[in-house]
Amino acid sequence: MTGRIIAWLLLFTLIGVIAYGVYSRRIDVPERYDPFAPYDVRAPQGPFTVYKRWRTMHDPQLCEAALAESGLVYKPMADSVGAGGCALNDVVRITQADDTRFSSPFLAMCPLALGIADFEHRYLQSAALEIFSERVTRIEHVGSYACRNVNHQQDTALSQHASASAIDLTGFVLANGRRITLARWNDEATQDASFLQRVHEGACYYAFDTTLGPDYSALHKTHFHVDMGPYSIADERFVRMDASPINEIPEESE
Numbered sequence: 001m002t003g004r005i006i007a008w009l010l011l012f013t014l015i016g017v018i019a020y021g022v023y024s025r026r027i028d029v030p031e032r033y034d035p036f037a038p039y040d041v042r043a044p045q046g047p048f049t050v051y052k053r054w055r056t057m058h059d060p061q062l063c064e065a066a067l068a069e070s071g072l073v074y075k076p077m078a079d080s081v082g083a084g085g086c087a088l089n090d091v092v093r094i095t096q097a098d099d100t101r102f103s104s105p106f107l108a109m110c111p112l113a114l115g116i117a118d119f120e121h122r123y124l125q126s127a128a129l130e131i132f133s134e135r136v137t138r139i140e141h142v143g144s145y146a147c148r149n150v151n152h153q154q155d156t157a158l159s160q161h162a163s164a165s166a167i168d169l170t171g172f173v174l175a176n177g178r179r180i181t182l183a184r185w186n187d188e189a190t191q192d193a194s195f196l197q198r199v200h201e202g203a204c205y206y207a208f209d210t211t212l213g214p215d216y217s218a219l220h221k222t223h224f225h226v227d228m229g230p231y232s233i234a235d236e237r238f239v240r241m242d243a244s245p246i247n248e249i250p251e252e253s254e
Contacts, residue, residue, distance in 0.1 A: 039066045041117045056114070057228070060090065063110040070117035071098040077107065086147035086162040097121075100137055106144040107164040111228040115208045116167070119226075123202025128174060131195045138173035140181075142223060160210075166227030172199070182222050185214045200224060 035048040039056040043049075056062040067074070074092040081087050092113055095105045097120045108116065120139070128136045144167040150159045160166035171181035172195075184192035204211040208226040 038062070038069075041066065041070045041114065041121050045122075053118075057111045060110065063114060067092070067110055067114055067117070070114060071121065072096070072113060072117050074108075074113065086145075086158070088145065088164060091145075091164045097139075100125075100135075100139060103138065103140040106141065106167060108144055108167065109163060109165045109228070112144070112165050112167065112208075115226070115228055119203055119207035123207060124172070124199060127195055127198035127202065128172070131191050131198070132174055132176075132178065134174040134176050134178070136172045137175050139169065140171040140173070142168045142170055144168075160227035160229040165229060166210075166225060168223040168225050169203075170223045182214060182224070 035051050037048075037052065039049075039052040039062065056066050072094055073096045074094045077088070077091050077093055079087070079089045088107065089109075091107045091109055093105050094102065094108055094113060094116070096102060097117060100120055120136075124136055124139075128134055144161065145164040146159065146161040148159055148162060171179060173179045180192045180195060182196065184190065185196050187193045200211065200213050203224060203226050208228060210225070210227045210229055212220045212225040213223075214221050
């Protein structure tokens, strides 16, 4: 037993030495296998992609550096207090993602902006190419920043929209002019419905912390609400990130 314990201790020590060597750049490894390398939304996914993304989303400097290489066209905005008293801190104004335009510019905190870049690069375009053999050239939305409470109710907490940490996506336009909106969500066995389901899955399981669509409630019948808030919610399935009791989670998160 003592020998086994010593063996495990030596193994953990070796792992720690190697990890420190990689972190301090004394040991060179390919970027794909370097957990401390900068997160790149355009790079192929590797064994440490999830960790690098998590680390970036929780470090303002790392997030800013990753955003600069994301392909998004944006302009940093000065901190301000908007109408209604909601503070806007460390936000950018986004106009497009590579050659994909948005229906209008919108404000976003860095994690949301990086989530949009992930969503567009890793999921949206691949789904469009596989199903329609066309790229998405326009993403339609009905806004990100709005100084209000959840569901516009007086007795609820501030919405993620109040800090520009959420956006409501309503449709997508392909290079050939075809427009796909959430109205086609329930059109079974159609290309539009298949595309929207694929887009929803990509948004839900990787790009954003919260994704709410038509199956969540009537309030989301016409859009995907996505945000980078403290909850991880996907339609009727949700888990509180801090593992608090489930009855503390609001019924809506928009």
